[in-house]
Amino acid sequence: MATPVKVHGPPLSTAVSRVLACLIEKDVPFQLIPVNMAKGEHKSPDFLKIQPFGQVPAFQDEATSLFESRAICRYICEKYPEKGNKGLYGTNPLAKASIDQWVEAEGQSFNPPSSVLVFQLAFAPRMKLKQDQSLISQNEAKLEKVLDVYDKRLGESRFLAGDDFSLADLSHLPNAHYLVNAAERGELFTSKKNVERWWGEISSRDSWKKVVDMQKQST
């Protein structure tokens, strides 16, 4: 029996949860290895050997060692094409390219403003850090514009890259989940008809519910 892959990092981390969602969608057995970031374990010499930027997650599949959540997700899909959700990264080159395009859009346009908002609105208060109101309004405005584009796109297709749930939609789950459930910004999604429909569908997938459970159990 193959050794389960290893994911290093806390499930509460958005990037870690991106990888967990992918592993569960793909039905790939994994072992989650905790990293206590409050104690600075992600900056320890041992951790820096597997992730030199001191960020989570880090990932190991036997001799292969990788980091960057979106790279890990792509690798999982390429390495295990026959497992779990076979269409997660497309079953033909055009489908795959469309998925890559929207994973990039997530990484380049959705992630930056949503990460700032998640940190400012969900994490900063819990860490007793002062919020930066101007940063919050700037990034809300940016995110609104991005979601306007998404709303138009989702009026043309059921999911971002086409008619099937894919890595492109999955990539949005972690930040969107916190915006809706921990930052009280659900309105960003519910105020736009197609975005609301899409968010409802992707967030109720079994795989994401399992990740949310893992997050709850880890607190």
Next chain:
Amino acid sequence: MVVKVYGPAFASPKRVLACLIEKEIEFEVVPVDLLKGEHKDPEFLKLQPLGTVPVTQDGDYVLYESRAIMRYYSEKYKSQGTDLLGETIEERGQVENWLEVEAHNFNPPVLNLTLHVMFSSKLGFPRDENLIKESEEKLGKVLDIYEERLSKCKYLAGDFFSLADLSHLPFTQYLVGPIGKEYMISSRKHVSAWWNDISSRPSWQKVLLLYPPPF
């Protein structure tokens, strides 16, 4: 039918141009003047709703996001020209790893430097010296990690040139040129050797010759 690449004067599209040349794929360019705001024209937004360059048009097939475009053409033409994806799934994993590092760790600070040092006066926004200083510090830390990585292997994903290295070409060219921070590269022995190697590839030299920057 030849693939069209929009916005050749600017940095991100140059990733695609270098990639297509490495892959020996014929293409045409379509100028888009970002300084005149042509990327916000309704016609352009029909093509690319996020209003950024590059976009490629291959007959009816439209694709945007430079790294997605590079992946698509590198896979489609895997056996033609330079192999930019590695040979095995494991090597491909490393390429993806370092391409994401470029996108999320390298690009953000270097983009800030590009916008504020090169474009602030052209685009009419105030040059933020604090942001420039912070971005240089962040970029320095990233380059220290690259230095360590490149002391162990010749290129970022391993001992083969790949999309991960190529993706760095356009903005690093700005960094050592108009941004005026060549010392950030030349002060790091392995980063410097890597930069000299990748920037002297004929594909990159051709891009620089044929598609001058906007100013």
